[in-house]
Amino acid sequence: MGNTRPDSNVMLRMTDIRKSFSGNEVLKGIDIEVRKGELLAIIGPSGSGKSTLLRCVNMLETIDDGSISIEGEFLADKGVYATGDKARRILGCTGMVFQQFNLFPHMTVMENLLEAPMQVKGMKRKEIQPLAEELLAKVGLSDRADYYPSQLSGGQQQRVAIARALAMKPDIMLFDEPTSALDPELTGEVLKTMRELAEEHMTMVVVTHEMAFAREAASKVIFMADGNIVEQGKPEEFFEHPREERTKAFLRNML
Amino acid sequence: MENLLHTVVLMLEGTQVTLEIFFITLLLALPIGLLASLARLSRFRPLSLLMEFYIWLMRGTPLMLQLLFVYFALPMIGVMLPDIAAALLAFTLNYAAYFAEIFRAGIQSIPKGQYEAAKTLGMTYPTTMRRIILPQVIRIVLPPVSNETINLVKDTSLIYILAMNDLLRVARTIVQREFDMTPFVVAAVFYLAMTFILTWLFKKLEAHYGKYET
Ligand SMILES: Nc1ncnc2c1ncn2[C@@H]1O[C@H](COP(=O)(O)OP(=O)(O)OP(=O)(O)O)[C@@H](O)[C@H]1O
Ligand SMILES: [Mg+2]
Numbered sequence: 001m002g003n004t005r006p007d008s009n010v011m012l013r014m015t016d017i018r019k020s021f022s023g024n025e026v027l028k029g030i031d032i033e034v035r036k037g038e039l040l041a042i043i044g045p046s047g048s049g050k051s052t053l054l055r056c057v058n059m060l061e062t063i064d065d066g067s068i069s070i071e072g073e074f075l076a077d078k079g080v081y082a083t084g085d086k087a088r089r090i091l092g093c094t095g096m097v098f099q100q101f102n103l104f105p106h107m108t109v110m111e112n113l114l115e116a117p118m119q120v121k122g123m124k125r126k127e128i129q130p131l132a133e134e135l136l137a138k139v140g141l142s143d144r145a146d147y148y149p150s151q152l153s154g155g156q157q158q159r160v161a162i163a164r165a166l167a168m169k170p171d172i173m174l175f176d177e178p179t180s181a182l183d184p185e186l187t188g189e190v191l192k193t194m195r196e197l198a199e200e201h202m203t204m205v206v207v208t209h210e211m212a213f214a215r216e217a218a219s220k221v222i223f224m225a226d227g228n229i230v231e232q233g234k235p236e237e238f239f240e241h242p243r244e245e246r247t248k249a250f251l252r253n254m255l
Numbered sequence: 256m257e258n259l260l261h262t263v264v265l266m267l268e269g270t271q272v273t274l275e276i277f278f279i280t281l282l283l284a285l286p287i288g289l290l291a292s293l294a295r296l297s298r299f300r301p302l303s304l305l306m307e308f309y310i311w312l313m314r315g316t317p318l319m320l321q322l323l324f325v326y327f328a329l330p331m332i333g334v335m336l337p338d339i340a341a342a343l344l345a346f347t348l349n350y351a352a353y354f355a356e357i358f359r360a361g362i363q364s365i366p367k368g369q370y371e372a373a374k375t376l377g378m379t380y381p382t383t384m385r386r387i388i389l390p391q392v393i394r395i396v397l398p399p400v401s402n403e404t405i406n407l408v409k410d411t412s413l414i415y416i417l418a419m420n421d422l423l424r425v426a427r428t429i430v431q432r433e434f435d436m437t438p439f440v441v442a443a444v445f446y447l448a449m450t451f452i453l454t455w456l457f458k459k460l461e462a463h464y465g466k467y468e469t
Contacts, residue, residue: 058375092377102372106390106467116376119386150468161372168376 010072011036011172011203012057017066019052026052028227029066034172034220037201041214041235044224045250050207053224054174057205058094059087070094071171095165099177101157103149109136109160110145113167120168128167135163139193155186159193166197173197175206191217211254215239223247262429262437269425270445275339276411276421277449280346281404287347288354293384295359306355313352319413321345326417342414350407357399361392394464401457408449422446 012034019027026049034040042050055061057068057075065079075082075090082090104112113132117123136142139159149157158178165173175194179187191213198204198217208214214221215235222232223246231238231247242248295306313321325345329336336344365388373383412423422445426438 060371060374088377091375094375096372096375098368098372100366100368102366102368104369104372104387106394115386116378119382120377148467164376 008072009035011038011070012205013067013069014053014057015067017053017056017068018064019049019056019061020064026227027056027063030224030227030229032222032229034203034205036203038219039198039204039206039217041218041221042205042207042224043209043211043214043221043250044230048224049227050224051176054096054176054205054207057174058091058096060096092168093171094174095168095170095172096174097158097161097165097176097178099180101149101154101161101181103157103161103164105149108146108148109141109152112149112160112164116164116168132163132167135166136160138196139163140189153186154182155189158182158190162190162193162197172203172205175204175208177207177209179208179210209254211239211251223250225250258435259437259441262435263441265429266422266425266438266441266445269420269422272339272414272420273411273422273445276342276346276414277407279343280350280407280411283343283347284350284354285400287351289358291351291355292358292362295355296362310352310355313349314356318345318349318410319416321349322413322417338417338419342417342419346407346410350403353403354400357396357403358392361396362388364395365391390464394461397457397461397464401453401461404457405450405453408446408453412446 010033012032014030014032017027017030018025030049030053032040032053042053044050052061056063057070059075059081062081063076063079066076067074067078068076070090070093073082073086073090075087081087104115107115110132113135114125114128117128117131118125133142133145136145139162141156141159141163144152144156144160149160152160162173162178178194179190182190187210191210194204194206194213195217206214206218218235220232221235221238223230223238223242223244225246231242231244238247239251242251291306291309294302295310297303297306322342322345325336325341326338329341369387369391370383373387378387411421414421415423415427418424422442426442429438430436
């Protein structure tokens with residue numbers, strides 16, 4: 001467990017992750033490994049622990065036991081978290097996109113993008129503005145730089161949220177059901193942005209109910225239920241030939 | 256007309272005392288109220304319980320009683336304060352408690368996702384509060400803070416009981432001496448003018464902070 005060989009291609013490794021909420025064990029010893037440039041899709045029924053697992057990666061929740069390493073550095077080693085600068089440096093490698101966007105409503109789109117680089121990295125506005133503009137162009141919202149989040153559609157807001165996370169230049173992006181709060185006709189534009197990111201070899205972990213997206217874009221799919229990984233595999237074999245009964249039942253329900 | 260001018264000049268001194276109490280109380284009670292609200296929300300139980308007690312005490316007893324207490328009781332235990340300081344102490348403690356409750360409600364109405372987004376972007380707690388939470392809180396608390404501020408204008412007249420020469424006491428002195436009701440009218444006009452200016456100012460502030468919608 002702790003003596004994992006440093007493998008320079010592994011971006012995120014979680015080993016034997018355990019987590020309880022007041023006695024209720026919601027993660028029962030999860031192992032995952034995400035290599036650089038991979039897109040890991042996590043699927044599973046409601047309450048299976050997908051969000052909790054993702055939120056443990058960036059310390060929005062804390063694990064009870066297990067180890068988490070990002071780019072070979074231990075964020076948590078056998079249940080004990082790194083602290084101070086080390087923790088901050090490791091967490092700085094991660095970016096997160098939420099189901100509810102969580103944009104800063106009192107700031108314009110551009111200000112949302114500039115805020116963290118300026119406040120956290122101490123960059124000057126003119127140092128970060130070019131990247132911010134480039135990211136807005138990438139998510140197709142150059143013409144919305146001066147809008148407030150409330151003036152945008154949900155799909156546009158989520159694309160801004162992706163750009164905002166990217167402005168911190170993370171090495172791994174975490175997505176928690178990024179399209180679940182969107183009207184069906186708006187999910188496409190967000191998934192397209194995510195596909196483009198994947199094509200640029202951004203390492204991504206995506207919790208999603210979008211089976212078509214998982215099938216096409218993922219390098220690997222994990223199916224979770226009741227705090228366990230029930231089955232995992234490459235998307236083709238996972239979706240074409242699921243082995244476990246629970247997986248089959250879940251996939252039948254999703255179609 | 257000359258008589259009116261004379262009255263107004265006499266009342267200027269009282270106006271000054273009233274304005275002093277108003278502005279200094281506001282200047283002290285707002286930041287103290289903010290700190291008290293953060294302490295009230297602190298996860299350190301003793302601190303938050305202490306603040307809860309302080310707020311309960313200040314909101315649960317009349318401001319008049321608090322004024323009398325500071326004015327008469329403190330000297331008995333050997334704490335001598337100049338009149339104006341005693342009045343300011345009572346007003347500040349009282350208003351800070353009300354502001355603390357307003358700020359607490361404002362802070363708690365900000366969705367948890369705002370803190371989480373700030374955290375995942377690497378922001379520290381102080382940065383998150385200063386840049387993300389408080390600017391949104393200001394917009395929410397402006398209307399209730401505006402209400403309290405206008406209450407304060409009128410509450411300043413309570414120092415009347417401390418035999419300090421505020422606007423109201425000066426007015427009454429003149430009324431009793433000259434059997435002329437004009438000073439009361441002048442006082443009313445003064446309070447109304449203050450309230451009018453404050454209402455206007457807060458409307459401006461609300462417009463400024465309300466540029467965005469949530
Ligand atoms: N802060 C919390 N306190 C207590 N229990 C929690 C907390 N967060 C999650 N849980 C519980 O942990 C379990 C897993 O929740 P989690 O949100 O990780 O599931 P999920 O797989 O993301 O579900 P969904 O698809 O509905 O988002 C659930 O039973 C949930 O009630
Ligand atoms: Mg979830």
